[in-house]
Amino acid sequence: MGNVRDYLSLIRPNVCLLAVFAVVVGYLLSAQPTSGQEQDYTRLFAAAIAAFLACAAGNVINDYFDHKIDKINAPNRPIPRGAVKRINALIFYVALSASGIALASYVSPQFLGIAAVNFVVLSAYGWRLKRSVHLKNAAVSWLSSSSFIAGGLIENAWIGDMVSLIFVMSFFGTFSREVFKDIEDVTGDKKQGARTLATEFGKRDAVKIASLLTILALVSVMLPYFSGSQSMTYVIATFPGVVLGASAVAFRNDAKKSQGLLKISMYCIVLAFVLTSLIE
Numbered sequence: 001m002g003n004v005r006d007y008l009s010l011i012r013p014n015v016c017l018l019a020v021f022a023v024v025v026g027y028l029l030s031a032q033p034t035s036g037q038e039q040d041y042t043r044l045f046a047a048a049i050a051a052f053l054a055c056a057a058g059n060v061i062n063d064y065f066d067h068k069i070d071k072i073n074a075p076n077r078p079i080p081r082g083a084v085k086r087i088n089a090l091i092f093y094v095a096l097s098a099s100g101i102a103l104a105s106y107v108s109p110q111f112l113g114i115a116a117v118n119f120v121v122l123s124a125y126g127w128r129l130k131r132s133v134h135l136k137n138a139a140v141s142w143l144s145s146s147s148f149i150a151g152g153l154i155e156n157a158w159i160g161d162m163v164s165l166i167f168v169m170s171f172f173g174t175f176s177r178e179v180f181k182d183i184e185d186v187t188g189d190k191k192q193g194a195r196t197l198a199t200e201f202g203k204r205d206a207v208k209i210a211s212l213l214t215i216l217a218l219v220s221v222m223l224p225y226f227s228g229s230q231s232m233t234y235v236i237a238t239f240p241g242v243v244l245g246a247s248a249v250a251f252r253n254d255a256k257k258s259q260g261l262l263k264i265s266m267y268c269i270v271l272a273f274v275l276t277s278l279i280e
Contacts, residue, residue: 006078006083006084007078007084007092009077009078010056010060010078010079010084010089010092011055011056011059011060012056012059013056015055015059016051016052016056016059018055019051019052019054019055019147020051020052022051022144022145022147022148022150022151022170023044023047023048023051023147023148023150023151023154024044024048024151025148025151025166025270025274026147026148026149026150026151026152026154026159026163026166027044027151027154028151028277028278029148029151029152029160029162029163029166029274030152030154030155030156030159030160030162030163031154031155043106043107043108043154046103046104046106047103047104047107047150047154049100049103050101050103050104050107050111050115051100051115051147051150053096053097053100053103054096054097054100054104054115054118054119054122055122056096057093057096057100057119057122057123058119058122058123058143060089060092060093060096061090061093061122061123061126062122062125062130063077063078063089064086064089064093064126065126065127066126067079067086097119100115100119101116101119107154108153108154108155110153110156110157110158111150111153114146114149114150115150117146118146118150121139121142122143124139125139125140125143131195133195133196133197136178136196137175137178137182138175140174140175140178141170141171141172141174141175142171144174145168145170145174146167148163148166148167148170149163149167151163161224161229162224162273162277165220165221165223165224165273166269168217168220169217169220169266169269170217170266170270171217172213172214172216172217173213173214173217173262173265173266175213176210176211176213176214176217176248177259177262177263179197179206179209179210179213180210180248180256180258180259180262181255181259182196182197182198182199182206183198183206183207183255184255184256184259185198186198186199186206207252207253207255210252210255211249211252214248214262215249217245217266218242218245221238221241221242221245221269222238222242230276233276233279234272234276237272237273237275237276238268238269238272238273238276240268240272241264241265241266241267241269241271241272242265242269244261244262244264244265244268245261245262245265245266245269247261247265248262248265
């Protein structure tokens with residue numbers, strides 16, 4: 001049957017907490033407190049739990065489909081070492097999915113729509129998409145970025161400019177990081193026959209793609225200032241993150257360093273978005 005630790009290992013809580021973080025950020029960037037009334041965080045709490053469950057379900061179904069590969073690459077994972085049977089993992093996935101959808105339906109119809117799409121994409125990723133050269137990185141980028149949109153739809157029927165912006169930045173930034181990861185793993189992927197942008201198009205072209213995606217992410221960050229919707233305070237707050245992102249391009253021939261810089265850059269920019277929205 002497996003113990004609690006084995007099932008926790010299946011869901012990867014540290015990864016799921018990032019989805020929760022994105023939902024909270026999307027909410028903070030879009031929530032408009034009603035004058036004279038206390039803010040009700042019940043739906044935010046439900047949305048955060050739903051996001052955690054959705055991510056957890058995706059991780060479980062991913063391990064379910066990857067059991068043969070994990071016997072070679074990750075034999076200590078719960079399913080390949082026999083701690084959790086595949087049928088039990090599938091039941092666990094269904095339970096997580098049903099619970100997540102139920103909570104999402106409580107939050108709002110718009111949030112439920114995003115949650116339903118993400119459950120489909122998560123499941124399709126474990127089943128097919130992760131083996132597609134052209135779709136797997138896009139799927140990961142969507143899943144990472146759409147949580148911001150979901151947070152923005154907790155209290156609203158549509159998302160605002162800042163949530164749209166952070167989605168675009170996160171999508172391009174995550175896509176770039178995924179390509180840099182492919183570049184870093186290109187030798188091992190070629191030996192295992194894995195198909196990635198780096199193995200299909202070559203390391204040099206993959207570096208160009210990753211650099212272009214990073215530049216698009218950074219340009220999107222600066223658009224609000226040049227359009228006049230944000231002040232110099234916004235520029236100052238986002239500046240450290242933009243510099244780190246630019247450094248990722250500068251060190252593009254060191255894929256490991258570039259993806260590390262990009263990760264820190266994105267966190268800095270997200271934090272800057274939140275701080276700016278609270279100050280101004």
